[in-house]
Amino acid sequence: xxxxxxxxxxxxxxxxxxxxxxxxxxxxxxxxxxxxxxxxxxxxxxxxxxxxxxxxxxxxxxxxxxxxxxxxxxxxxxxxxxxxxxxxxxxxxxxxxxxxxxxxxxxxxxxxx
Amino acid sequence: xxxxxxxxxxxxxxxxxxxxxxxxxxxxxxxxxxxxxxxxxxxxxxxxxxxxxxxxxxxxxxxxxxxxxxxxxxxxxxxxxxxxxxxxxxxxxxxxxxxxxxxxxxxxxxxxxxxx
Numbered sequence: 626x627x628x629x630x631x632x633x634x635x636x637x638x639x640x641x642x643x644x645x646x647x648x649x650x651x652x653x654x655x656x657x658x659x660x661x662x663x664x665x666x667x668x669x670x671x672x673x674x675x676x677x678x679x680x681x682x683x684x685x686x687x688x689x690x691x692x693x694x695x696x697x698x699x700x701x702x703x704x705x706x707x708x709x710x711x712x713x714x715x716x717x718x719x720x721x722x723x724x725x726x727x728x729x730x731x732x733x734x735x736x737x738x
Numbered sequence: 739x740x741x742x743x744x745x746x747x748x749x750x751x752x753x754x755x756x757x758x759x760x761x762x763x764x765x766x767x768x769x770x771x772x773x774x775x776x777x778x779x780x781x782x783x784x785x786x787x788x789x790x791x792x793x794x795x796x797x798x799x800x801x802x803x804x805x806x807x808x809x810x811x812x813x814x815x816x817x818x819x820x821x822x823x824x825x826x827x828x829x830x831x832x833x834x835x836x837x838x839x840x841x842x843x844x845x846x847x848x849x850x851x852x853x854x
Contacts, residue, residue, distance in 0.1 A: 661845075668742075668828055668845035714781065724769050724786035724834060725794045726843060731780055 631729035648715035742846035761829035769834025770812035
């Protein structure tokens with residue numbers, strides 16, 4: 626079945642450091658890919674998405690490119706801030722109806738001043 | 739536009755009891771999905787309802803059930819609670835219609851269930 630694997634955390638960075646969180650997937654067909662972020666005590670928020678190969682999703686300085694040849698969707702940010710501290714989830718959906726997401730295990734990011 | 743709301747936010751039950759959680763989707767959204775989040779298993783899909791019908795189902799035992807009403811509000815029920823059911827239960831709503839564009843899921847804040 627479809628699955629998502631992302632790098633384990635926690636990841637601890639200093640402010641203004643470069644961030645990469647790796648995500649790879651296994652899926653039949655052409656899934657849509659997502660990064661969600663969860664702040665303490667809150668639900669999930671969609672950070673960015675890509676719906677086809679070579680698409681680049683971007684939002685709030687975060688970027689991820691849908692790489693079909695490597696089945697990857699790595700999250701990057703050039704300069705992290707303390708406010709980026711959260712748990713990040715990579716996810717896929719194999720239908721456009723939007724009803725079912727398959728998530729990676731989450732990566733906790735802690736940014737120190 | 740109001741977001742997804744879930745009630746109650748916190749719940750404490752004992753083993754063997756049953757529990758019902760409620761989710762009100764964003765106005766106009768017809769799809770409601772439920773997820774269980776635990777430290778050990780992460781985020782797992784429970785089921786999805788669209789227009790009062792279960793459209794997708796995850797790999798959970800029959801103790802977990804749900805329903806959707808004509809106004810798209812949804813409830814999930816867990817019967818004969820076990821300690822391992824302690825989790826954050828998240829619901830998400832989306833338009834849910836087919837098409838070339840992805841229908842984004844909007845998540846509620848979750849219900850924290852503790853089973854003692």
